[in-house]
Amino acid sequence: MERIRRASHAGSWYTDNPKKLAEELDGWITAAGLPKSSDVRGVIAPHAGYSYSGRAAAYAFGNIDPTNISRVFLLGPSHHYYTPKCALSTATVYKTPIGDLPIDLEVIEELKATGKFELMNLRVDEAEHSMEMHLPYLVKVFEGHSVKVVPILVGALSAENEAMYGKLLAKYIDDPQNFFSVSSDFCHWGSRFNYIHYDKKYGAIHKSIEALDKMGMDIIETGDAVAFKEYLSEYDNTICGRHPISVFLHMLRNSSTRIKIKFLRYEQSSQCKTTRDSSVSYASAAAKVDA
Numbered sequence: 001m002e003r004i005r006r007a008s009h010a011g012s013w014y015t016d017n018p019k020k021l022a023e024e025l026d027g028w029i030t031a032a033g034l035p036k037s038s039d040v041r042g043v044i045a046p047h048a049g050y051s052y053s054g055r056a057a058a059y060a061f062g063n064i065d066p067t068n069i070s071r072v073f074l075l076g077p078s079h080h081y082y083t084p085k086c087a088l089s090t091a092t093v094y095k096t097p098i099g100d101l102p103i104d105l106e107v108i109e110e111l112k113a114t115g116k117f118e119l120m121n122l123r124v125d126e127a128e129h130s131m132e133m134h135l136p137y138l139v140k141v142f143e144g145h146s147v148k149v150v151p152i153l154v155g156a157l158s159a160e161n162e163a164m165y166g167k168l169l170a171k172y173i174d175d176p177q178n179f180f181s182v183s184s185d186f187c188h189w190g191s192r193f194n195y196i197h198y199d200k201k202y203g204a205i206h207k208s209i210e211a212l213d214k215m216g217m218d219i220i221e222t223g224d225a226v227a228f229k230e231y232l233s234e235y236d237n238t239i240c241g242r243h244p245i246s247v248f249l250h251m252l253r254n255s256s257t258r259i260k261i262k263f264l265r266y267e268q269s270s271q272c273k274t275t276r277d278s279s280v281s282y283a284s285a286a287a288k289v290d291a
Contacts, residue, residue, distance in 0.1 A: 003122065005125050007132065008126040008127070008132065010096070014050040014133070021097050021136055025136060028054055028055050029061065031058065037286075041173065041176070042261075043063065043181055043284065044241075044248070044263075044285040045061060045181065045183065046184065046284065047132075048282065052280070052282070053133075053282040056283070057133075061137040061138070069179045070148065071107065072178075073172060073181070074134060074150065075181070075182045076154065076183040076241070077240050077242075077243055077244055080124070080128060082155070084156055084158065085116070085161070086118075086153065086154050086157070087124070087152070087155065088117045088119055088120070088153075089119075089125055090119050091103055094132075098140065099139040101138065101149045102149070103148060104148035104149065104150050111150075116168060133183070134181045138181065157243045157246070162225065162243060162247050163225070165247045165250070166247050166251045167250065167254045169251050170255040173255035173259065174257050182241065182244050183244060184245055184283075186237070187237055188279075189278060189280075190277060191276075191278070193238055196275060197237070204271070206268060206271040206272045206273070206279065209279065210266070210281075216231055219231050223249055223261065225253065228242075228249060259287050260288055261287045262288065263283055264286060266284075268282070
């Protein structure tokens with residue numbers, strides 16, 4: 001029986017007009033001007049409303065060569081639903097205004113059989129935006145190619161569980177038909193986010209935020225999950241996809257394919273100049289086979 005996850009954020013976080021949405025995505029991908037490479041096996045991309053992060057996200061999705069990929073694993077943080085585990089979707093299809101993505105029920109069953117995952121109901125699935133914001137880009141990039149998705153909601157994991165899920169999922173990286181779309185925004189700065197870390201040596205507040213984010217991005221590029229954890233506990237940077245990113249780093253460390261993450265774009269929703277301001281940072285990266 002078909003169980004549909006509606007495009008619940010279309011019409012608010014991004015346009016629900018199919019023609020307009022396709023044109024927007026095409027425009028951003030063209031403007032990013034990146035060469036498509038079959039070596040790109042994963043991305044880290046933001047998940048804010050497209051008016052904020054759509055342009056930045058193109059620097060992740062614009063790298064993808066869809067030719068040999070038949071499955072996309074989505075790893076997104078949970079914003080509204082608390083779980084100390086990872087949760088699998090119970091839907092059979094994810095809808096978007098520009099096309100639908102079927103869920104790979106075979107892999108879902110395989111993951112379920114490990115006993116390590118819980119299931120999220122449709123209500124939890126549709127309330128969460130972190131994976132949905134990647135879907136229109138994936139539909140656009142995989143136009144004309146048949147691809148299935150494996151959505152995994154990543155809960156508030158302990159360091160041990162991040163390592164455990166990373167180990168468990170690592171084998172999927174060694175199959176070049178699999179692709180990984182990791183969802184995260186970076187620093188959420190300002191009193192409304194209860195985060196106002198400011199190092200005056202960088203000058204303006206927005207420069208301090210950039211330095212803090214870049215420090216985290218540099219550590220992610222090294223692939224060192226432990227160092228990333230230490231960075232987070234030292235600075236408490238409000239990176240909402242910290243758990244999906246950590247799981248991905250553990251996956252890369254446990255796979256036999258050498259893959260390196262490289263950030264290609266960094267933006268802020270606005271430039272904070274006083275403590276009354278607030279901003280969210282967006283960073284896009286490609287995870288590429290390291291020859």
